[in-house]
Amino acid sequence: MAKFLIPLLMLIFMQGCSSAPPPHKGNKDIMTIQAQAEQAYRRAMLDQAESLYLEVLNSVPNYAPAWFRLGNIYTRTGRQEAAIAAYQRCLELEPNNQKAWYNMSLVRLKQSTQLLQEASGRGDQKSAVHQQIEALLSELTQLQSATRGS
Template sequence: MKLWVIVCCCVLLSACVSTPRTSVSRPAARTRLPADNDRAEVQRTMKKAARALRDARLTDAEILYRQLTQTHPNLPEVWLRLGNVYMREAQLQAAVRTYTQGLRHDRNDGRLWYNLALARLKQSVDTLETSSKVLPADSAYRPQIRALHSALLEAGQS
């Protein structure tokens, strides 16, 4: 069982080691924008949503980014930012779905992969913390859960 814990930790560490800890937005030039007639409107909405996110008006940002995902679903930047809203709201499953959707449009976006890994790491930590509260004190699995929890917390800090 100890070998299993070590292997899991190594896999998680390898996914996160070389990427910066914070999510970084790329300039708008990286975003695949629609045709010229829609471009200005998309850029205005993106700026408005970014301002709402920066000002911690998460519901406003979510609404704007969701509108953009419906009108322009091929823009990975929108999926990334919507996922970031969900992460800030601690809606981890929604963040995972959103980052995954963004990867359907750009498999090479390292930010989406990194943030997806962070969301899943947080889900794993939350699961282990819940199990620690639910399992009986004499459970044979408590030591493994405690060890994995510690390893995941360390992995998230690197």
């Protein structure tokens, strides 16, 4: 949790130095909300964590760790497009965040697998393209199984 508070404090301080309007809540309130969001996230209370992270982002919109957590929440709740958008926002703010790159790639792998599963049931089942779809689907399925085990 401490690794999230230092960047949050820096963002709050920088926001106070800019000409932008002040945050909706006081700095202490934002830090409290961030801590509550983190606690809810760790307890897998994802609806509550999502609401709290969104509240933090309402006051500190460039807080990359909250975008990262939202990406994780959206991934875990099956909202893949929202997860991609949250990870992309995180990466705009922190381009070297390897966890965000990795997590976004896992979501894209899952999307690709779902697309290939849909394609597998369509068209000529004996065509060369169908065989390619099946082979790629098999490889992606194995890859996803390997990433779950690590």
